[in-house]
Amino acid sequence: MEILPESLNNLLPYDGEVYFFGKILPSKKADHYFNRLMEDIDWRQDEVIIFGKRIITKRKTGWYGAEEFEYTYSRITRKAKIWTPELKELKDLIEEKTGLKFNSCLLNLYHSGEEGMSWHSDAEAELGKNPAIASLSLGTTRKFVLKHKTSKEKIELELPPGSLLLMQGETQKYWVHSLPKTKKVTEPRINLTFRNIQKIKK
Numbered sequence: 001m002e003i004l005p006e007s008l009n010n011l012l013p014y015d016g017e018v019y020f021f022g023k024i025l026p027s028k029k030a031d032h033y034f035n036r037l038m039e040d041i042d043w044r045q046d047e048v049i050i051f052g053k054r055i056i057t058k059r060k061t062g063w064y065g066a067e068e069f070e071y072t073y074s075r076i077t078r079k080a081k082i083w084t085p086e087l088k089e090l091k092d093l094i095e096e097k098t099g100l101k102f103n104s105c106l107l108n109l110y111h112s113g114e115e116g117m118s119w120h121s122d123a124e125a126e127l128g129k130n131p132a133i134a135s136l137s138l139g140t141t142r143k144f145v146l147k148h149k150t151s152k153e154k155i156e157l158e159l160p161p162g163s164l165l166l167m168q169g170e171t172q173k174y175w176v177h178s179l180p181k182t183k184k185v186t187e188p189r190i191n192l193t194f195r196n197i198q199k200i201k202k
Ligand SMILES: O=C(O)CCC(=O)C(=O)O
Pocket: 106, 108, 117, 122, 135, 144, 159, 177, 178, 179, 191, 193
């Protein structure tokens, strides 16, 4: 069941649903969480395999959840750490705003505009069919782009600190998304994507 404020429009013209909630955290709170997460998250550089090559990303990530869920992406499997107090608070807030339940969170730390995320969809088996993914942004504002896999139509939006974006329905099946690199941004950004892992592998 989804409880969405009636005022929210679907940003996608077809084949999925993306809702922008705007700022759900006042600036001071957003700053507070940014600083806490910088300190408390076990930030790691990922080793990903791209076109068969092992690459160490500049971007750092963290993987947290209600249990030690295993998550596989780009052929790397990681075991979740248990929620920190701040992550639990943010999860509760996002569940309240979206009316959905989430049991895990992937965090990304982009040190500057030199780091981004290339085109992908979040369609890992662990997320099940038509996953809902809630994305909270902290730190500097960055541009986020969605692109339809066949029509190539693009939807662009700015994600300011404290703002929430929800992707659900068939979005991951028909659209890819990216965080483009940019020379204009020198400040760091943290993004949290709350997800719901379906299969509990121990
Ligand atoms: O940083 C963002 O806004 C996007 C992150 C993302 O797409 C992901 O973690 O799968």
